[in-house]
Amino acid sequence: MIGIEDEKFIRGKVPMTKQEIRILTLAKAKINETDFVVDIGAGTGSLSVEAARLAARGYVFAIDRDETAVDIITQNAEKFSIDNIIIIHSEAPAGLISVPRIDVALIGGSGGKLTEILNSVDNKMKPGGRIVINCITMQNLVTGLDWLKKREDYRYDAFQVQINRLQQVGDYDMVKALNPIAIVTAKKFQLKKVTTVISMSDAILKETIPLPVKKSGEKADGTK
Amino acid sequence: MIGIEDEKFIRGKVPMTKQEIRILTLAKAKINETDFVVDIGAGTGSLSVEAARLAARGYVFAIDRDETAVDIITQNAEKFSIDNIIIIHSEAPAGLISVPRIDVALIGGSGGKLTEILNSVDNKMKPGGRIVINCITMQNLVTGLDWLKKREDYRYDAFQVQINRLQQVGDYDMVKALNPIAIVTAKKFQLKKVTTVISMSDAILKETIPLPVKKSGEKADGTK
Amino acid sequence: MIGIEDEKFIRGKVPMTKQEIRILTLAKAKINETDFVVDIGAGTGSLSVEAARLAARGYVFAIDRDETAVDIITQNAEKFSIDNIIIIHSEAPAGLISVPRIDVALIGGSGGKLTEILNSVDNKMKPGGRIVINCITMQNLVTGLDWLKKREDYRYDAFQVQINRLQQVGDYDMVKALNPIAIVTAKKFQLKKVTTVISMSDAILKETIPLPVKKSGEKADGTK
């Protein structure tokens, strides 16, 4: 099951996706056992570790441009005895070059290149693939939503989640806020092939003109 | 107007009620120009300073048991040239002894004695008075609600407020949560005097029994 | 995996735990394949259905006092071809009588009897068991926290979760709030048996004094 406790991960000073957010992100990602998952802006690798357990016969490609992060991802993969994480020390989308295919993309950090990352991810993703974006800025959220709104082959849902943990202080429980995150989940669909149907009047049909054989997307003269 | 910027207050290491919460607290308190206001658990005195401006011909009694807080309240009162704040270095409700009457009570810190504080405040408050409690623990919130539910002469409304500030980082705005606060606002009402009416059958009335001594709300002849 | 879409459940007019809350509740519950799960105040049975998939070789006892709810749980169990849900049409804790043992308790509705429910659940729960309470009122939250604070054999964490869904309206995404829920997760532990060990010098041991029979908490002389 998903939802490893935060304190079980090695963290250093790298920001970590918190347990509750990891749970929601992974549940929305609907990772299958043989999936190829990319974790872009992997940070501590906490999401990568949990994703790698779900994609037990697949792979998680953990991409981060920060050297300290790469170190800590390595340590966490070892700590949890995960052997199906491939760590890519690179910026995104550049680092995606070495990812053969993508079934699920988890996008955390995007270094100001979310549109380019989404384009690259999309190129390696077949219908049925899923993208889950965790946004901590309003601009990234809207950039992601804009990209998705233009794409007829993606459908998405999105929500903002705010977690307020109750910190036990003697007889009291103090409310302590975590920073809210917006989670956008998109699924790629097969676009229906639009078949052009030409209706003609009986009069025309009665004339025995040899009609052009027409396929979707072709021009009348048969070229594309 | 209410809503002084946070950075204009001297703070030290004393926790401060944030601008947005101050605005809501003061607006709900509906402080009049001649009101006597108590600010219990005054902290930096940020609420006291703003309350003192509203109660320009009244007084604010700022109570805090912490010496550092008392120092900082003093400094803030001076900084904002407020001369109608009376600082009481004491625990609550003990410190309320030297408050002659209360029109508005702002309750922040309660040191585990919210019920006692509410009892003491109530003793010095006439109908029309208002209490605004800011709660950072679930237990204090429920303690306050319980006290109010038992009192027929108080009506309250309550809400939890969560402020997520957008922090400007170059082209981006990152969402940063403040801890949520529950704000309970109560108003004291004049309980209607319940008039006892004794109905008697005509038969009894016709016997010339000496009629019972009349109570408030009855006409001289016993009818209404 | 957890997280069935809301619209796949039959709902009627019964309130339903929303997808995001179900995900968090189930992840925190850490349900094992052979677990006996009770879902108290099961409502539409959405949690029961998802729990029953996780406890594939165990059982889910779905308890609800409302007849309409019982109907809808039945329909949802059928719709998702679940055969390990046992529906108990009863109040809680009364309905718990027919539950042989509890590994995981999911407590939604409690009909004002949360303390009694927790006592009953605890009676049927061994160390290692987990309780997840979803609270929509402040009072139930504090009642649950109070019960847990008194129990040395339970440890808990708690958080409030607020989900704001983005509703797609043309080029825009409007923020629509779901009501916040507090989720309290508790785990039962084996209290360590305190065994008193008395060390004596060899010299004493060699004397064949008949040693007092000692119980934990007693002083050497047998008094407490």
Added chain:
Amino acid sequence: MIGIEDEKFIRGKVPMTKQEIRILTLAKAKINETDFVVDIGAGTGSLSVEAARLAARGYVFAIDRDETAVDIITQNAEKFSIDNIIIIHSEAPAGLISVPRIDVALIGGSGGKLTEILNSVDNKMKPGGRIVINCITMQNLVTGLDWLKKREDYRYDAFQVQINRLQQVGDYDMVKALNPIAIVTAKKFQLKKVTTVISMSDAILKETIPLPVKKSGEKADGTK
């Protein structure tokens, strides 16, 4: 003071800015007694009414394109005996034509034309003016932030506010969420005129070269 209770306004089916949001919006707007305020997308006029009380010797121009809204604003202005609201039945920014100057702009509904509205508002606003935008969509929020980020003569702060009201149900208080709002507050500043000062050594000054008359922004040779 600000913060009229919601139920005191006539509402019909027009969406209304809730009390807590009105309080925060008005406090951030820092309306002065003689200000000219525009309320764009005025809805029920609840903000206009409260703004008109603050700008007691100024005016509030309440703009709404919806006829029902115009009716209800009229009714609310009458109910609260406000005589300094001028209602403009028009779209924005078109309706701004008849507004002579703007000290404070409150922007609620923007009908997809936030950028144009901000440009128009800015044209009628002097340094010292304030704009408060209430956003219910992510796109409008980012559009507003983008406009402000490009303007050196504006400084802004922004926050998202979530109000969860406690609804009294017998012994319980149920948490009911209002939809969250992002509030962006911007203030217009006087851009400092950069005055070029050329320092010359005494030696040079003693030579009686006729110095060029220099204006801000000109190069030494008098070109721009």
